[in-house]
Amino acid sequence: MNAKTFLNGFLWTGAIVLVISLVVSYLYGLLVHGAAALEWESSARLAIIFGIALPLVKHFDKKSSR
Helix, strand or coil: CCHHHHHHHHHHHHHHHHHHHHHHHHHHHHHHHCCCCCCHHHHHHHHHHHHHHHHHHHHHHHHHHC
């Protein structure tokens, strides 16, 4: 795995997870608590974690299937 493919996977995965996490936290706050607020801290943390983990899992899955 070179740095370019890892960075590409990190950016795409992180962006998708960030948007989905923000939407889910907004809707949860709106429906359950009646006060909608975006939880940037937890959404960014989740995006970074999945942005690192999922490209690595994909790389090792491809490597083990060879």
